Amino acid sequence: MGGAMSDVDAPAPPPESTPERAADTPPRLLVVGCGGIGGVVAAHLLEQGHDVTALTTNPRIADAISINGFRVRGDGGPGTVHGRVVRSLTECAKAGGRPFDYVLLATQPPQVEEAAREVLPHLAPRGAMVCFQNGLCEERIGRIAGTERTLGAIVAWGASMIEPGLYERTSPGGFVLGRHDGASDPRMDELSRILEAIGPTTVTNNLAGARWSKLAINCAISSLGTIAGDRLGVLMRHRHVRRLALEIMTEVVAVARASRVRLEKVAGTLDLDWIALTEAERQVAGSAGLVAKHGLLLAVGARFRRMRSSMLSAIERGRTPAVEFLNGEVISRGAELGVPTPVNEAIRDEVLVIASGRRRPAMANARALYDRTRNLTASSTIPRSAVVTRTSEPAVADEGVTAVNGDAPRDPPISAA
Ligand SMILES: NC(=O)C1=CN([C@@H]2O[C@H](COP(=O)(O)OP(=O)(O)OC[C@H]3O[C@@H](n4cnc5c(N)ncnc54)[C@H](OP(=O)(O)O)[C@@H]3O)[C@@H](O)[C@H]2O)C=CC1
Numbered sequence: 001m002g003g004a005m006s007d008v009d010a011p012a013p014p015p016e017s018t019p020e021r022a023a024d025t026p027p028r029l030l031v032v033g034c035g036g037i038g039g040v041v042a043a044h045l046l047e048q049g050h051d052v053t054a055l056t057t058n059p060r061i062a063d064a065i066s067i068n069g070f071r072v073r074g075d076g077g078p079g080t081v082h083g084r085v086v087r088s089l090t091e092c093a094k095a096g097g098r099p100f101d102y103v104l105l106a107t108q109p110p111q112v113e114e115a116a117r118e119v120l121p122h123l124a125p126r127g128a129m130v131c132f133q134n135g136l137c138e139e140r141i142g143r144i145a146g147t148e149r150t151l152g153a154i155v156a157w158g159a160s161m162i163e164p165g166l167y168e169r170t171s172p173g174g175f176v177l178g179r180h181d182g183a184s185d186p187r188m189d190e191l192s193r194i195l196e197a198i199g200p201t202t203v204t205n206n207l208a209g210a211r212w213s214k215l216a217i218n219c220a221i222s223s224l225g226t227i228a229g230d231r232l233g234v235l236m237r238h239r240h241v242r243r244l245a246l247e248i249m250t251e252v253v254a255v256a257r258a259s260r261v262r263l264e265k266v267a268g269t270l271d272l273d274w275i276a277l278t279e280a281e282r283q284v285a286g287s288a289g290l291v292a293k294h295g296l297l298l299a300v301g302a303r304f305r306r307m308r309s310s311m312l313s314a315i316e317r318g319r320t321p322a323v324e325f326l327n328g329e330v331i332s333r334g335a336e337l338g339v340p341t342p343v344n345e346a347i348r349d350e351v352l353v354i355a356s357g358r359r360r361p362a363m364a365n366a367r368a369l370y371d372r373t374r375n376l377t378a379s380s381t382i383p384r385s386a387v388v389t390r391t392s393e394p395a396v397a398d399e400g401v402t403a404v405n406g407d408a409p410r411d412p413p414i415s416a417a
């Protein structure tokens with residue numbers, strides 16, 4: 001994972017003499033990867049009339065889009081949109097034209113560094129690579145393209161590819177943009193206006209805080225979705241899945257705190273500091289705080305019920321799962337900082353068993369994992385500095401979502417994943 005910077009990785013800073021793109025010249029956009037997220041993004045941007053090229057290395061997806069266009073179903077989708085799709089940038093280079101101002105990286109995390117290296121020669125000197133990946137990929141892409149040519153875009157919505165070129169947007173939501181170094185950057189304002197076509201987009205100077213909150217969600221939801229093989233709505237109806245999710249997120253929050261990250265609410269609404277279990281909640285069943293947290297997850301499951309793990313989709317296509325960039329990243333950083341992460345370790349191992357084909361995704365896997373990890377959580381102690389001791393109200397925006405069964409004492413409001 002990660003690795004030291006090599007000569008190959010050394011970023012080439014833009015030469016000072018390179019002219020800015022003229023203000024009246026529209027940006028050229030490259031979408032790299034036409035799976036769930038890349039397909040929906042490309043379709044929306046094309047519909048808005050942007051200059052978009054879509055790159056996919058998957059010939060079945062390329063053929064389907066060339067023939068039938070990007071076909072998008074679900075929340076506010078643009079329907080069917082036709083546009084340029086290429087399998088390599090060599091054909092673009094031969095056709096001439098300006099380099100790309102924004103390269104929207106929409107591959108899974110295990111492929112993103114290779115993809116970035118391949119497209120780097122086609123990035124305008126003052127252009128930017130944009131990371132859509134869950135996990136902490138800006139650090140990796142910054143080593144390839146340079147920190148000042150790398151932007152993070154947290155995707156706070158879901159999408160799946162049902163068949164090549166056919167996309168389902170599985171939830172509403174938008175983006176949070178930021179730079180790994182926290183710097184402000186006028187390109188984020190331009191990019192924010194462009195991405196508004198897909199969903200509400202905000203800019204943060206605390207990308208790390210927002211990334212770690214989203215990482216906590218993915219370590220729970222994407223990994224449990226892979227293990228159990230079902231959509232979020234079904235997952236969250238099971239008390240033992242919710243408990244696993246809470247334990248996973250608690251460990252991630254502990255590692256984030258030990259890393260001195262100030263957690264941000266995801267898309268301004270979901271407060272991971274509140275969700276993390278207190279030491280008392282971890283040890284004793286049935287407290288008011290614990291019940292409220294179950295209620296919140298029920299509400300999240302109800303609102304985002306169609307979300308499906310992109311890691312599961314990648315495994316189904318025979319790809320390496322992103323688990324080392326999610327739970328694996330937390331485990332290795334936790335080990336460096338002395339924060340135990342036994343539940344994330346068990347989850348990571350189970351995802352790897354499923355990816356190897358030795359077990360099929362099934363709800364029974366989650367139940368077995370819950371039984372196996374109960375003793376682990378009772379015996380593992382998170383260092384005091386990383387433990388949540390307060391009990392506060394959930395700071396979430398009110399959209400009046402109703403919990404799906406009687407487990408919750410009230411209906412905690414929620415508006416984003
Ligand atoms: N799906 C979701 O709901 C969400 C996803 N994300 C993040 O967005 C990113 C994309 O997710 P998603 O669209 O679901 O992933 P998918 O696996 O559906 O799509 C990724 C696509 O990228 C292709 N690809 C791989 N390498 C390259 C390359 N070098 N050049 C061009 N294309 C390449 C893959 O090809 P092949 O088909 O051959 O594997 C695949 O089609 C992920 O990193 C994920 O973390 C974030 C939030 C939500």
Ligand SMILES: CC(C)(CO)C(=O)C(=O)O
Nearest residue numbers: 158221222307308309310
């Ligand atoms: C949409 C969500 C949260 C679903 O698990 C996701 O981000 C992913 O799987 O990549």
